[in-house]
Amino acid sequence: MKAARLHEFGGDFVVEEVPTPEPGAGEVRVRVGGSGACHSDLHVRAGEIPVHLPALLGHENAGWVDAIGPGAEGFEIGEPVVVFGGWGCGRCRVCLGGQEQLCDTMRWGGIGPDGGYADYMVVPSTRHLLAAGDLDPALAAPLTDAALTPYSAVKKALPRLVPGTTAVLVGAGGLGQYGLQFLKLLSPATVVVVDSSADKRRLALELGADQVVDPADADAMEQIKAASHGEGAAVALDFVGADATMRLGASSLGPQGLFVLVGLAGGSFPFSFFSLPVQATLTSSSWGSRNELEEVLAMARTGRLVSTIERYPLGEINDVFARLAAGQVQGRAVLIP
Ligand SMILES: [Zn+2]
Ligand SMILES: [Zn+2]
Structure with missing residues (x-):
């Protein structure tokens, strides 16, 4: 062969x-x-x-x-x-x-x-x-990672995303675009997408983001806080994983917020009593399970996943x-x- x-x-x-x-x-x-x-x-x-x-x-x-x-x-x-x-x-x-x-x-x-x-x-x-x-194999193949990985990350966040809450998604590349879609399809939360690329921010708006933020803006954090009605995000998902994105994601949380690290850029973030909102939870998310892949395929079959x-x-x-x-x-x- x-x-x-x-x-x-x-x-x-x-x-x-x-x-x-x-x-x-x-x-x-x-x-x-x-x-x-x-x-x-x-x-x-x-x-x-x-x-x-x-x-x-x-x-x-x-x-x-x-x-x-x-x-x-x-x-x-x-x-x-x-x-x-x-x-x-x-x-x-x-x-x-x-x-x-x-x-x-x-x-x-x-x-x-x-x-x-x-x-x-x-x-x-x-x-x-x-x-x-009847899923086209060429379309189904990348779902096994590019869609499954963000799906699993979003699922970890879903119990916290009740009506009135805000989710911050950092990095609207290939995986982040799926993450955004899952957030909008599966939760009632306001979704704020942070990306330094104007093209990616435009695409995020097309995919349903409620608000987009350029992290280079001096008031980026104020924009995020305003979008979350001043209370901070319930969840932040970082699809980049650099020092700066981790800091921004974690800082956008409200009390008891959840930070999910997906991106593999290898960054780090100081964990101390005062470096995070009170009782925040930090976790990573790696790939997804077979059951979750079955759920992703089911969602793809509905035709609602771009x-x-x-x-x-x-x-x-x-x-x-x-x-x-x-x-x-x-x-x-x-x-x-
Ligand atoms: Zn892969
Ligand atoms: Zn084993």
Whole structure:
């Protein structure tokens, strides 16, 4: 089969012929219909996330069941499927609780085990497959991370977002745009989007933001406080994760507010009694669960989720990653083998 593999950190992907993998006991081979080109893979390519070389990346996948290993049950050959990428051990406390993406083993399909930048990929268990139904695989693939990750973050916030409250969302890039949509679709809160890009602020307004704020404005914090009727936000979601965005997000909270860190920029924020609104809660949110992916797919099927994708042949993977690195991809780039 054709695969795009990474042979050295910092190098280009090499599109080459490799043996088509055979599914073992309990495993399923999926013919890849689309694999989302994710920003995380820029970090993997740079060697910041350790994987074995040569590495076959691609952790946002959908396609069709192509071959079924001995004992694997529940799916038919040819059935369209979405691949849940958080492959945990299946036996520990978090896995048994349905949160396999948080398992210590960190076996993520496409970051470690071979992923979907190829004609085919092997999924180690049918429990990682969800029926795609009539969702286009190229559209469904990025939902497994680009939509699932913000969905899981927003779900953590939903119990606090009662009528009259305000949510602050920092960073309206690919994930933030989904986060904004979930906030507007699932909560009655006023949603304030903070982004330094005028284009992103305009797009956020189109996607339903109640107010947008340029963090470069001298009175940015006053604008946020005014939007929350002076009481501060009930929730702040940071899709950037830099020092400045974390400080801004946490400072926008009211008493007992919740700060959810999603972005991987690696920033930090001092935690002390007086550095935060009283009894604020800080947490991070990493990917999402299989149940949450099922919920995201259900929402996609309603047609109310706006997803912008750009399709590229797998052979153009190096051009796609160059454009990703340069911030030139508008929605989500999906590689089609
Ligand atoms: Zn991803
Ligand atoms: Zn586990």
